[in-house]
Amino acid sequence: MADSTSLSLKADQDDRISDLPDALIHRILSFLPTKMVVATSLLSKRWVSVWTSVPALDFHDSYIYRRCLEAKMKFMQFVYNALLRNKSGSVERFRLHCNANYGQSCINAWICSAAVDRGLQEADISVSKAGGEESLLKLPSGLFLVKTLKILKLEGDIMVDLRGPISLPSLKILHLRLVNYANDECLGSLLSGCLVLQxxxxxxxxTVNLNISSPSLESLSLTTIGSTSSQHKVKVNIDAPALKQFKLQTQIKLDLYVNLSCLITADIMGGSQGGTQLLAALSRVKSLRFLRIDHLAFAVAAGSFPSFVNLTRLELYNANWVVVSQFLQHSNKLETLDVGTSMMFTKLIPGVNCWTQPDEVPLCFMSCLTKSVEDNGNTHRNIFVFRFKALHSQEIVDDVQVLADLSTLIQMKAQFLILMAWVRSSSVHFPSGFLAM
Structure with missing residues (x-):
């Protein structure tokens, strides 16, 4: 019995991780911050050399490093030592999140040490500035010549100032979050060197003008923060014939010039972009989502509402029935429609309420409603969220489900009774006692 217990304790004390192949250990450690990877050297003598061969470098200075000079110097020394002692033949991933007060020459030296001639595949660089415009980090030109780079993420107080050649032949993913551009041509110049960008x-x-041109681009997300005066518009030129997914979030007035002939899905949030231009650009999509669409009323008033020949799914939030009606009349292939209000959006902008409750069920609603309805009431806003699947044939509705607060149902009882006449076989679901009123 004692021998059995001894063997059990010995098994529990075995260092099974150290028995793993080096390649697997390197893989595990590559997902950890470098500071934690270095700490593993305390586990055993074998681990002292293992961490120096991990093909990933991840540095993140904390708030204390930025406030305390001694801590700042320790962080700088740690980064230099880790870069010098890394014996991996290649660096697959390099992540650096730090403050600009380490100095441009210091930060760029770290970047070059990890990026140049190391087979770098993924770079994630985020910088927060210590002072004014002069503290913006200008990235080393060598970063834009890494042939093996597949993913590049830049964020914060970085100045994209491209004066030399750009060659990123393997780059497929590019994220540019809140960076600064030396001029309006910088983004276009950067994209011109990314031949396989997806x-x-x-x-x-x-409010800089944006020129986005890429024959290979498949997914684009564009977000603008802030607003402009009523007189000023930002010019956005998008030439992406292979684009399949497009997401736009903005409150800035935009002049859109687009080529999106292959677009499949679009997600639009904002109330200030040009409705007519935007609708025309999205007229070939199959799935479309709009959050706050009051600006689309201008397209209706101008009589320039386009036909959505491929549209099968449509989500409209903070809508009015005029716009909903136009979509129904111009979307012959529509199968799924969600109409509702976004509580999230109204919290962001107090007082915004674009919804206009109809006095009666619109005729276009009835004519398109041929498959099923699932209606979710919002008791807080007393607003309907319509979900239905429709076929463009003239069949009678198979099923209607009504789930809403009782006061709304009483007000709309006559319209719901009309809907019941369209039901052919399945049941109509109302709150208990509603029909007896």
Missing amino acids: ELVVVERK
């Missing part, structure tokens, strides 16, 4: 994310806080 995903682009741009978050912009300044």
Whole structure:
């Protein structure tokens, strides 16, 4: 019995991780911050050399490093030592999140040490500035010549100032969040050197004109933070014939010039972009989502509402029935429609309420409602969220489900009774006692 217990304790004390192959240990450690990877050297003598061969470097200075000079110097020394002692033949991933007060020459030396001639595949660099405009980090030109780089993420107080050649032949994913551009041509110049780019994310806080041109781009997310005066518009030129997914979030007035002939899905949030231009650009999509669409009323008033020949799914939030009606009349293939209000959006902008409750069920609603309805009431706003699947044939509705607060149902009882006449076989679901009123 004693021998059995001894063997059990010995098994529990075995260092099974150290028995793993080096390649697997390197893989595990590559997902940890470098500071934690270095700490593993305390586990055993074997681990002292293991961490120096991990093909990933991840540095993140904490708030204390930025406030305390001694801590700042320790962080700088740690980064230099880790870079010098890394004996991996290649660096697959390099992540650096730090403050600009380490100095441009210091930060760029770290970047070059990890990026140049190391087979770098993924770079994630985020910088927060210590002072004014002069403290913006200008990235080393060598970063934009890494042939093996597949993912590049830049964020914060970085100045994209490209004066030399750009060659990123392997880059497929590019994220540019709140970076600064030396001029309006910088983004276009950067994209021109990315021949196989598939995903682009741009978050912009300044009103710079954007030129996005890429024959290979498949996914684009564009977010603008802030607003402009009523007289000023930002010009956005998007030439992406292979684009399949497009997401736009903005309150800035935009002049859109787009080529999105292959677009499949679009997600639009904001109330200030040009409705007519935007609708025309999205007229070939299959799935479309709008959050706050009051600006689309201008397209209705101008009589320039386009036909959505491929649209099968549509989500409209903070809508009015005029716009909903136009979509129904111009979307012959529509199968799924969600109409509702976004509580999240109204919290962001107090007082915004674009919803206009109809006095009666619109005729276009009835004519398109041929498959099923699932209606979710919002008791807080007393607003309906309609979900239905429709076929463009003239069949009678198979099923209607009504789930809403009782006061709303009483007000709309006559319209719901009309809907019941369309039901052919399935049941109609109302709150208990509603029909007896």
